[in-house]
Amino acid sequence: MSIYGDYLKSVIRTVRDWPEPGINFRDITPVLQNSAAFRKLIDSFVHRYQEMEIDAVAAIDARGFIIGAPVAYELNCSFVPIRKKGKLPFQTISETYRLEYGEATVELHADAFREGDRIVVMDDLIATGGSMLAATNLIERSGGRVIETAAIIDLPEIGGSDRIRREGHSVFAVCEFTENE
């Protein structure tokens, strides 16, 4: 949790039963619309990683890009996009995984990292952890070292963050939501 966690949580909007009945969608667009909130969000990640000698921020398509690129800029390190299938033009490696709703394949350029690069993986939200684990698998297959997985929101009751920890990765989330919030 960040020192701004409670404040940022109060700015995030919950849209009930979207995109299908039973899903409480955690909408970060009110944070992006509010320059003070967006700055606090990016600063939460920058403060956490600025002394960790990070070589690259890898972020997950699409909402991960919104936070990953400004964090990489502030850390003065590389930005690497992990994209949905069919979007990257060069040679790729891929992983398929299940979402809280549906299925997805993500891809990474085969030359994205050098052996031993220190990587933070970023996304907006951890639900089942499938997206984050697909990303960590891609990074490790390409020679990178995952220093931490980072998200704005963790949904701990769905179990993804515990699953990521069981796979041996550290997890940082700015805030958490329980299902009935």
Ligand SMILES: O=P(O)(O)OC[C@H]1O[C@H](OP(=O)(O)OP(=O)(O)O)[C@H](O)[C@@H]1O
């Ligand atoms: O922990 P998980 O169960 O994998 O779920 C989290 C992922 O689901 C959402 O992505 P989505 O594919 O809906 O895409 P978007 O960012 O393009 O909106 C979200 O942005 C995370 O990437």
Ligand SMILES: Nc1ncnc2[nH]cnc12
């Ligand atoms: N509940 C949720 N809210 C926003 N994005 C999501 N991605 C997966 N589950 C989500």
